[in-house]
Amino acid sequence: MIPSFYHFIVTFRGGKNDSKADFGEAAFHDHGFPKQDEDFQTISRYIEEKADPEMSAVVFDELWQLYEEKYFE
Numbered sequence: 001m002i003p004s005f006y007h008f009i010v011t012f013r014g015g016k017n018d019s020k021a022d023f024g025e026a027a028f029h030d031h032g033f034p035k036q037d038e039d040f041q042t043i044s045r046y047i048e049e050k051a052d053p054e055m056s057a058v059v060f061d062e063l064w065q066l067y068e069e070k071y072f073e
Contacts, residue, residue: 002036003071004036004038004041005038005063005064005067006027006034006035007023008022008063008066008067008070008071009063009067010024010028011024012024012043012063019056019059019062020062022054022059023054023060023063024059026054028051030052032046032050033046047060052068067069
């Protein structure tokens with residue numbers, strides 16, 4: 001079973017001085033994060049509208065690429 005994008009990114013929590021860890025931590029604490037979505041557009045739109053410095057679009061793109069490589073290729 002493929003985990004949601006949220007479940008994938010929270011696995012990065014706990015890293016030191018790492019933008020992916022910061023993103024995962026911020027998503028974990030964001031109660032509005034689309035936790036069950038697996039749709040790029042939906043999550044990307046949320047990230048852009050949220051404009052949280054800990055959840056940057058650049059890091060989101062990196063994490064999405066890793067997510068796709070791990071579960072869809």
